[in-house]
Amino acid sequence: MIQYIYSGRAYKKLIYFVFLWTCVCFVVFRIATNYASDRRLVYLSGSHAQAQRGLLQNMPLDYATGFVLSVIGTTTTSSKISSPQRENAVDNDEAISSKFLNSEPLVDSSHSLSExxxxxxxxxxxxxxxxxxxxxxxxxxxxxxxxxxxxxxxxxxxxxxxxxxxxxxxxxxxxxxxxxxxxxxxxxxxxxxxxxxxxxxxxxxxxxxxxxxxxxxxxxxxxxxxxxxxxxxxxxxxxxxxxxxxxxxxxxxxxxxxxxxxxxxxxxxxxxxxxxxxxxxxxxxNNRPKVKEDFAVCVKGLDFLQEDLSVRLVEWIELLNILGAKKIFLYDLEVHPNISKVLNYYSQKGLVDLTKITLPGNQPNLPGFRHYYLKHKLTNKRQNELIPYNDCLYRNIYSYKYLVLLDIDEVIMPLQHYNWSQLMQQVQIDSLKIKNYTRASYNVRNVYFLDDLGNGEDQMNHTGHEPGIPRYLHMLQHVDRSRNYTKPGQYVKCFHNTERIVSLHNHFPLNCFGSCTTYSINTTLAQLQHYRKDCVGPLKNSCNSDFRVRPVRDTTIWRYKEPLIARTTKVLAKLGFFS
Incomplete structure (x- = not known):
């Protein structure tokens, strides 16, 4: 009898212990499940959602722009979360439900366009x-x-x-x-x-x-x-x-x-x-404006897949505007999102005209791959560039007297005049004295403002040390140039006369009404300031001996220092580039 009573008490204690342990495990399980579910929701709805999607082919693409489209709120995101997890994370939380009881979700209810x-x-x-x-x-x-x-x-x-x-x-x-x-x-x-x-x-x-x-x-x-x-x-x-x-x-x-x-x-x-x-x-x-302006700038298709040149681009655009460019025509192949932000801002202001462009035929237009195709197929790249250059010409033959074809690391700098208009007035006088007719183009010789100059121990690595100038303004900081210019006719850029040009190339007109006459502007009047890390490919072997030794201090650009700093900094602040 005693043994029976003792056994019954032990059995009751075991049942009681199992019951308590089950309760504790259930509570821990519920807490852990809700926590993991909440973390997963935050993870997928935040910046990690796009990383979670992984492969390029799983992300919807805008093939005109080359950017991944947002898919937050679509089945791409919601399919990652199972139905029970959503119920545990949201539906069972009465506080959240009551908070949004009378709210309306923000959906696009704008007018649907008719055909x-x-x-x-x-x-x-x-x-x-x-x-x-x-x-x-x-x-x-x-x-x-x-x-x-x-x-x-x-x-x-x-x-x-x-x-x-x-x-x-x-x-x-x-x-x-x-x-x-x-x-x-x-x-x-x-x-x-x-x-x-x-x-x-x-x-x-x-x-x-x-x-x-x-x-x-x-x-x-x-x-x-x-x-x-x-x-x-x-x-x-x-x-x-x-x-x-x-x-x-x-x-x-x-x-x-x-x-x-x-x-x-x-x-x-x-x-x-x-x-x-x-x-x-x-x-x-057939664009026919009432007034024909003096200068516009044409830029080939921009291809900056990962390189963020947005700050340098703002400085460049503002300087060209100060020099006299009424509008800058750019073509967009593939650019960093910050560059897009800058270009969209100037497009809204009317200073930039931005045109999307693709490659024709069987050439690749897959974002990313197109960038490397153009990098490895340089001759194909050069041939494709002639389309935006000449589109810019024919859209503007009645809108501007001169078109200037530049890359975003180049500026035609007047050396004795404040702007392009004053420069070209002098150039016209000088050229007509030699031969009494207007030229198809007026070319400016190239000189390098490299990121670093000198050789060996004398090499100067520029780290933004010009006093009174913000470090982020690349051109204003780089005021040491190569002593030598590239040879006459090599790597020049031109003021192209829109009344005479039939087809354009990067450096010279290829076809004109009559012959493609050109006038070389004296280096005492203007120079093409080229801001690069190194010389162009064909000149790399001679770059150290011809362009890095005995650099020259050239602060001509500081003539525009005050307005350029003020204008550039204002735009960067407005666009949120400063934390």
Whole structure:
């Protein structure tokens, strides 16, 4: 009996102990589960969410900009959290539920654009004519009244697009990638006006083709045979069929009875034979401002995948504006987000015109990979650059007297005058004394302001030590330059005369009305200040002996020190670059 009682008491104690232990384990489990769930929610909703997504192909991309699109709030994020975890983390928390009981989530409730409104908006970022976007109900009739040639206006849904900003013509023996079309009635071009089409073509000698001009008030097209201006030199490489070559396709605009001779076509299609149904249709750009300004700057496609040059870019833009640039035209391939922030700011101010651009044909446009393609395919890169340069030319032949093609590490610096306008007045006087005609271009010789100068023990590593100047202002800090200029005609940059140029290259015009005459501006009047880490590739072997030894102190830029510091610092502060 005694043994039985003792055994019963032990059994009760064991049950009691198991019950208490189970309760403790349950409480600990619940606390741990809620904590982990809360941490996971914070992790996925914060900056770590994008890192969690991992591979590039799992992230939605904007192929026009090259940036990863935000996916917070979409199934991409929510699918990472299981339903029971969400219930434990949110639904069971009565305090959170009551706090937001009468709140409304912030969703986009703005007006949805109609099809017509969307077309009008797209007109600003495409090369298509207004007949498609703004005047869908008033587009030219598809049927031609010409019985011998029943060419019809192509439907927008039948056009052959390539990489967003290009249209394609697949001819029998060539493939054409068309970027833009422009009206050119400069008097040096002849009695008839021209339409110029920028194109990349996979042939050195393209086959014959025909322009179909479309006018808003004419139901049938007007035809004109095309001619070709080659935008490259064979000695520069890539001179063979099968590789895309830069061309300017030119078509004369015939006189049309009853219409003004200065009337520009609304759009143009390029076809192999004049009666073909077109697979392309480009808006003909004809910008005609009331006032022709003096200077604009053109910059090739920006390709800065990871390098943040935003602060240097602000200093550069402000200096060019002080010197006389009314607008800076830049083309965006792939840039750091901080650079985008700077360019968007200046675009809103009207000082910068920023245009998205892609590579035509089978060249890669995958963000990241395109950057390395251009880095390793330098000749292809140079050929592609001719498209934005000449787009900038033809968009502005009536808007500016001079175009200056610069990289963002270059500045044409007047040495005896305060700005470009005063400089060019003197240059015109000097050049006309030698030969009495205006030149196609006026070139400025290159001199290096390298990050470090000297050799061996004499080498000077610049760390921002100029007193009274913020360390973050690169050009104002670097006032020691190479003693020698690069040779005349090498690595120069020009003031290009928009009345004479037919096609542009980075350093000189390639084709002009008549001959491409140039005048070399004396180095006592101006110099191209080039801010680099090292000399350009072909000069690296001689860089130490020719450009690093015996540097010269050159503080010409300090003439603009006070306004440049004030303007640059104000913009950087406004954009949040200072903590």
């Amino acid at each position: 017509q409104e969307l077309y009008s908006k797209l007109a600003n970022i495409s090369n298509l004519p207004l007949a498609y976007w703004a005047k869908m109900g008033k587009k030219p009739k598809n049927k031609s009244n010409n019985k011998s040639c029943n060419a019809s206006f192509p439907s927008v849904f039948e056009l052959d697009f390539n990489n967003i900003y290009w249209q394609r013509l697949q001819a029998t023996n060539a493939t054409y990638y068309l970027y833009g079309a422009y009206f050119d009635d400069r008097w040096r071009g002849g009695a008839l006006a021209n339409v110029r089409i920028l194109a990349m073509i996979d042939r050195i000698s393209p086959p014959p083709s025909v322009c179909q001009f479309w006018f808003a008030d004419i139901t049938s097209p007007v035809f004109s045979n095309a001619s070709y201006v080659y935008g490259w030199y064979s000695k520069w490489g890539n001179y063979k069929d099968g590789l895309l070559q830069p061309f300017i396709i030119t078509c004369k605009v015939p006189r049309i009875k009853g219409l003004a001779k200065t009337l520009a076509p609304d759009s143009v299609s390029l076809v192999e034979k004049k009666c073909d149904k077109a697979s392309n249709n480009l808006r003909v750009i």
